[in-house]
Amino acid sequence: MSAAAPKKPDHVYLIDGSGYIFRAFHALPPLTRSDGTPVNAVLGFSNMLLKLIEDSDAEYIAVIFDAGRKTFRNEIYAEYKAHRPEAPPELIPQFALIREATRAFNVPAIEMPGFEADDLLATYATQAAAQGHEVTIVSSDKDLMQLVSDHIALYDPMKNRKIGRAEVIEKFGVGPEKVIDIQSLAGDSSDNVPGVPGIGLKTAAELITTYGDLDTLLARATEIKQPKRRENLLGNAEMARISRDLVTLRRDVPVEVPLSDFAKRAIDGAAMDFLVKNEFRTLAAKLNARLGEAAIKSARTSTAPSPAGDNEAPAAAPSQGAVPTFTAKIGDGYELVQEVAALEKWVATAHKVGSVAFDIETTSLNVNEAKLVGVSLATEAGHACYVPLGHVGRTGDLLGGGAEAPKQIVLARALDILKPLLEDPAVLKIGHNIKYDMAVMARYGVDVAPIDDSMLISYVLEGGAHGHGMDELSELHLGHSTIKFNDVAGSGKSQVTFDHVPLDKALAYAAEDADVTWRLHGTLKPRLIAEGLMTIYETIERPLIPVVAQMERDGVKIDAQELSRLSQDFAKRMGEIEREIHAIAGTEFNVGSPKQLGEILFDQLKLPGGKKGKTGAYATGADVLEELTVTSGHPLPQKILDWRQLSKLKSTYTDALPLAINPETGRVHTSFALAATSTGRLASTDPNLQNIPIRTEEGRKIRRAFVAEPGNILLSVDYSQIELRLAAEMAEIEPLKQAFREGADIHAMTASQVFGVPIEGMDPMVRRQAKAINFGIIYGISAFGLAQQLSIPQGEAKAYIEAYFKRYPGIRDYMERMKKFAREKGYVETLFGRRCHVPGINDKNPARRSFMERAAINAPLQGTAADIIKRAMIRMPAAFAEAGLKGRMLLQVHDELLFEVPLAEKDESARVARAVMESAHLPAREISVPLIADAGTGPNWAEAH
Template sequence: MPTEAGGAGDHLYLVDGSGYIFRAYHALPPLTRADGTPVNAVLGFSNILARFLSDLDSGDRPTHLAVVFDAGRTTFRNEIYPDYKAHRPPAPEDLVPQFALIREATHAFNVAAIEVEGFEADDVIATLAVEARRRGVRCTVVSSDKDLMQLVGGPVDMLDPVKIRRIGPDEVVEKFGVPPEKVVDVQSLMGDSVDNVPGVPGIGQKTAAELINLYGDLDTLLARAGEIKQPKRRENLQTHADLARVSRELVRLKADVPLPLGFDDLKVRPLDGALLLPFLEQNDFKSLRSKLGGRVTSALAGAANRAADAAAGPPPAPAPETPGTADYVTVTDEAALAAWIARARAAGTVAFDTETTSLDAMQAELVGFSLAIEAGRAAYVPLRHRPRGGLALDGDVPAQIPFERALDLLRPLLAADDVLKIGQNLKYDMLVLRKYGIAIAPLDDTMLISYALEGGAHGHGMDELAGLHLGHETVKYDAVTGTGKDRIGFDEVSIADATRYAAEDADVTLRLHAALKPRLFRERVATVYETLERPLPQVLIEMEAAGILVDRAELARLSGDFAHRMSEMEGEIHALAGRSFNVGSPKQLGEILFDEMKLPGGKRMKTGAWGTGADVLEDLADQGHELPRKILDWRQLAKLKSTYTDALQGQINPATGRVHTSYALASTSTGRLSSTDPNLQNIPIRTEEGRKIRRAFVAAPGHVLMSADYSQIELRLLAHIAGIDSLKAAFARGMDIHAMTASEVFGLPVEGMDPMVRRRAKAINFGIIYGISAFGLANQLGIPQGEASAYIKRYFERFPGIRAYMEATKETAHRQGFVTTVFGRKCHVPGINDKSAARRAFMERAAINAPIQGSAADIMRRAMIRMPAALKAAGLKAKMLLQVHDELVFEVPEDEVEATRPVVIKVMEGAALPAVDISVPLVVEAGTGRSWAEAH
């Protein structure tokens, strides 16, 4: 065949996925997997795909393959003719959830899937068929849809998967009575009742073919319609000529659809166990799995990838391979590194990971890095490995690429805006590389993608995700470095071990990205990821790198003061107890109070030990016992000393003289950040003694600290989300919301409100946010449960909308397993359908709280993301240092304080806009001072 000259024997198969879906659905009885999701169409589709792939193996082998789907119900054809496909019934209810799974199936079988918004699958197929024809490549359209027959001809044919027969020009003539190029004209006349294409009344397929054969084409026919002898037929053609032309526009396939993938992206890839096995597992497709048997290698085993190499030509072999790790290579010379970087640039995507001397990014030195470009193959580039214990044994440490030289090669790749860098918790890598003048952008972070998809459902560490999505047990960090006193630095790990560990990290990250990224859109959290997750690492590394200045001398002074007072107290405590004991031991204390002194009201913990929590001791103190009060005072100081004044001194970074916390982006179930090493989100403030700690957090010389916090943000969001008009009005008027609640619940005027009554209302307000219970409120206020019940009852009578919100939220949580914030973040509540009533109730309260706490967290994220640019645009040098959930702390040059304040307030107050217009004003208050205590 002359057309094969340009294609060099290539053969493209285009599978009409949408057709397959309906056929699979109707061919199989209703089936569900373990979690109740219907999967009959998914199984049918997977079976067809598997059979199709194996059949083709034996005979007419494809070199290129794509499954094409319809993207949605409306296309450009609806603009031409609004009634197009209007009579189509909606998809059956139990088919709807299977559409996304079928796309997953395609991915799992390692087959390219294409869908383009605004076009039908047929148009995409037409575009690719025309491209194949242009290239002189053989092309087979796999479908039994007659609308596609217009594409047949030259190198393009069809394969009817129902009848399993090839359709060439002869078969088209057989079906339509005209050759393929005239099919459109015939269809324009005959119309299509299924798709609601009008055609010309009174003309069926026979007549249409006869007319087109006689006149040659539709335009000629319409122009010469007057010559037709049959009066009815002539009249219809003349009056409905426009219908025929519109029909032609509907029937004719568009061959110029913009495609997301190029021709080369459709190259056939072999089955990959890492993709396929988790999918089969998840959907309980056991029979299919055994059927595929030997064709699928186990996850990450590498055989599939070597098969891929065999099919796609020889591997680039960029570096010598370390024995025993066929797919993971160690790169120790510049040329090999340059080759990997060139391949990454060509691919446009690279997974990246760093190995360092410390888990603390601010202290860490780079030891090496790893790259992965395609699943199953990765490189580790050691840079600063040294022999164990500093003793160079012969051949222990091979040559490594000079450090600066490697960084110079790496730097432009990580900054290249046409190469996507994929990492797992890239904030860490960015912080490590920051000091070498290396930035990473653009980026995708698998941890954050997982968090956007399944926040609250499970952790998002790489080991956990690998097990979950790839069915793969990763090499553990501890296994490589050892633990405890025998732990060695990563720079002392042997290069072979390091390669095994580090290259796998990059490989797994790349695979996780392939598994998770496509789900963002399908599961409607792409915007959450793009606006609330993806931009944050850049913002946070600047905050973490800035750190905050802590006055070590002040902490030491406080520590000495606390120690002195504690030892005095200990003497008194031992005297009151009648013997000496470890005051810090809850066990010994419980024995003294309840066994020896026989004080009343002792309750045991679930371990059988006496409970000695603050609430218990507080009760005893209120009854007039001296010892519990002293213990409480001692404990307060002990806590302040050990956790704050002492530990914090050790957290001062010797290089910067400042304290650099680390913010966890994906550790909470609601979207909040958390702070560790040290936790700067729980620095004391509630008591006078504790507040002293804040005096030690100070601004650098010439600067002040500015603290800006959202006022009552969660109650405001509750009013917005639950739609409580009276609460909204109160906030709009700037009222004291707790006093207003007290007035409503207790029927008293706001003027001259008793502070104790207001306190009770405040507790109720907090309780509401937490998913109130009479027990909890009673405990909080120290009142009988019956009284608390009465308060709650009255509250709900005054605000029935709140109860309605709570019930609706619980119902949503039970039905879908997650609740959402106003920005669409999903907060999963696993176990909400648990058999334990206690656990269910617990998760229900969490579900009530999550949209409120989570929406506030989202607003704060938006403010933080916008803040650096807003400050920069205003020409201000203020630096954002800390975030404490509803508060931001800045370090501001003294002479810019008054210019900075309105910028900060404006960004924070407007942070929800324009995405969401909160129907209650958000109010931010900002204070300044030399120390955090003063600024607050």
């Protein structure tokens, strides 16, 4: 008879209450109950706690809180945590409610005067591990990493990742058993732990690795060769020992509540009572669906819902089967505001609530031409208004009032009322693509802040999985089909601008926009916490909005005469190429006609590989022509490609850009789409200024037309080989990492190592081949693609790639790891935790599947580069201001930033910009490969790059 399988250890979850509280408080906009009590942190905490209870395999669970600021550590060192700011006033009344919430969910709320929560966590974790349990401490606090062991791990809910021994070593450079020694040396400015001056985490790790522990290091400090470091250690030895006492967590606190009391208990009606009392209607509806009617009957009858409606940010996912009295129907309760008193009432409500969904209607999508027509506001689900401000009369139809304009508040008076609200730092303004609204309002003298954007929240959650327009998200998350612009303004030639839309239709359309924005924000924002994506949103996407809006307002100066000359030159050269094409073909035809070109290539010249589409015409796209150029050796396909390139440059840039110059500013103002790519990159539209070729002479000529104002100069700062550097980092290719650290010629080094040729006297063609492989590999290039690029046989290209993988096996491991991760998760991640979704990674269609596999390989690299330059852009205005520089950032072209700076400040501006870009990954992420930014200046963009 076989022995019974050993019993699986019980799992103990210990939640760091302080971490949960502050994440919840900063994640959600200000919310109040109908009695005025602030509850945003309570709601966020309840959401996170319920999710953990539902998702975890806990047999034991408790939340550990701090009982107060004074502990035994203040007796050791009076200045301990002395510089910690007081909690925000609106958070203080929520502390007791959060403890009440914990108990309402049948989870123990543990605290003990004189000890920090970390000491209680350490004590309970040690007890549980000693009893044979597995322990998960729900926190990312570095101070708790000293507890990590074979049976104790941390879990970071923001990043949805476990923190074990490997992650501790990644953070501190040593294992958990040495973390106390490291912190004793490095100190902690946030807790006012002094440590030893001049010693950071990296140096501390080197010293402890060398000498073994703090006591040995201090005893042998005289052996340290660096004079300053030796002096600091000898002079601050006692302070290091005091720091050790401060950072060492107590594992023997005489706790009063035994671990056995943490046994997990079912959620019951007490939770429902708590949620209804605090007016958390959507979360209550979610719990209702989970528990059933019987469990919550007492809550329904004992506490009537507030007549104010849905006064909360909803749970992480759209509610299904919600309690009817908790939810207002979209479209009901909308108000047309035509009187000053009514607008003032709405503004007062928004001030009281502390947040407002905000949307504008205008005459144009072009920010610099748009005239304000009206404003819509929402202060809770189902409660929205539209304030018409610029509607005009039109004889005979739409307004039903002849030529007279409808009744509305005078624009200047309305702006006087709205401006204090829209600029109030205590009221969160929620928009969908709010960058547009901010830019238009700025032209009217209103600086909208602080802000949240439901479009960008969706983008952070599911970038690449679907679109992020309001209509699509409303269908997806709210199950509601919105009114479309064409429904109210008409379509085609009969379409009117919004100032001609009748007020009843304008009200329904505009108020719905604000209502849906409010609901989307409430539905999606809590998911950022639950899914560990709040950091991406709060540190990258949200703070980038005003920076990009300012860049769009500034625009860039264009030399229209230079473009006109170029246009004439391109037209002349196109004519010459066209004559050559006709001579090669032996007949005249319309070069711009794909149908006629296909007949020439495949019927007349009998070139191989012709394929007809559904229309019966041959395919003649760029991929077909490029393949023909390689496989047939015929000169015609390349000539067509040359002609098409000039034609595109002429129509897209030299002809179109002069028409895009704003007559008021004399500059071109592109629009940067913030949620258009799957990797986090910005996209430029109307006009697109990111696709001007830089590697061709024609493209460089176009860049010469981008110029600086008199007395200024253009400054271009460009990351050098950033994606290749990140590939070396993320794939852990040590030879490439070392080469980057040493500033070596990376392509020559690769050629030498892969092809076995010396760097000295290397054939430039061999280096070119290595360069093509280096950059091609990170895009998942195939042997066929490399063969086309280098004009070599496919077999030779395949051999090159195999030799590359053999020399750098880490890159293949990385590629397989990313594909596997994507197949399991549906997305890949950047170094900063951004999710890049790759739908179709498991598609049955081999072509689509292969395409998405290549995307899965490149997206973490391109996405990380995008995160880094965004972080640089966010810091740049403050860095320039701090240095007293007047320059302004005009354009972002993937890895490049373009500035316009005073001529006298060009050197200092370049220094500051480079410093910001080269350190943009810090402190969020250490990268072992240096990031290098190259700077250049000139009177035009071509010379600056």
